[in-house]
Amino acid sequence: MLLSKAWASFEADKRIEGFSPQTLKAYQLQSLLLIGYFKDVEIELLDSNQLKEYLAISCKHLKPASLAHRIRFLKSFFRWSHEEGYLSKNPTSKIKEPKVGKRIPKYLTEREIEHLRESCHSPMEKAIFEFMFSTGCRIGEIVSLEKNHINWSNQSAIVRGKGDKEREVYFNTRCDIWLKRYMESRNDHNPAIFVTTRQPHKMSVAQMRYIIKRISNRAEINKEIHPHQLRHSYATHLLNNGAPTRSHTKSYGA
Secondary structure: HHHHHHHHHHHHHHHHHHHOOHHHHHHHHHHHHHHHHOOOEEHEEEEEEEHHHHHHOOOOOOOHHHHHHHHHHHHHHHHHHHHOOOOOOOOOOOOOOOOOOOOOOOOOOOOHHHHHHEEEEOHHHHHHHHHHHHHHHOHHHOOOOOOHHHHHOOEEEEEEEEHHHHEEEOOHHHHHHHHHHHHHHOOOOOOOOOEEEOOOOOOOOHHHHHHHHHHHHHHOOOOOOOOOHHHHHHHHHHHOOOOOHHHHHHHHOO
């Protein structure tokens, strides 16, 4: 079987298993790089030494975390190919991931959070910021939110996280106020909670990242701000305010 056909079957299987669009997109990039290096050869022609050579060349320009991601893809892809009967043995079975040191997550101080809050100009920006900070949700979970996922009576939302698992998250009163003001300011009937301004349709991850970047530029905080940082800040502030570790982990979706 050609590499391209094996990838197409692998991708279809993982889509059925419920892999997230972000994971599938990352895997697709890895498959293109693999095919670009070896060309679209028969998958059974690739052995362990060839794959190790490919990874050795990758080491020259990849950080350890990126190399580890590439190895995880290869191991998943070739293990699946072996289990499906396309390979007589798995050429990645003895390939190990590099050791990656754990980085301490960066978080924002309460003062920096207030600067960002003041730099939100529109109801949409305020609603996005407050929901992101008060729930600690991943950006992919937020863009997937629809109106019927919100329970206004107890200020909660059902989000679908990693592994397609659903969980309930809660937002504070400030977030509740700005979400409602944002919803009232809209004239469209799109079911998504957050939509684009022109020709309203569900906002993408890239568009929401751009909005957070725009807010952070206005705040003039002397550090790079990104959505995942708000998530870490939410967790840190929860713990600093005395939330039990177990309840924080459940709400955080860790």
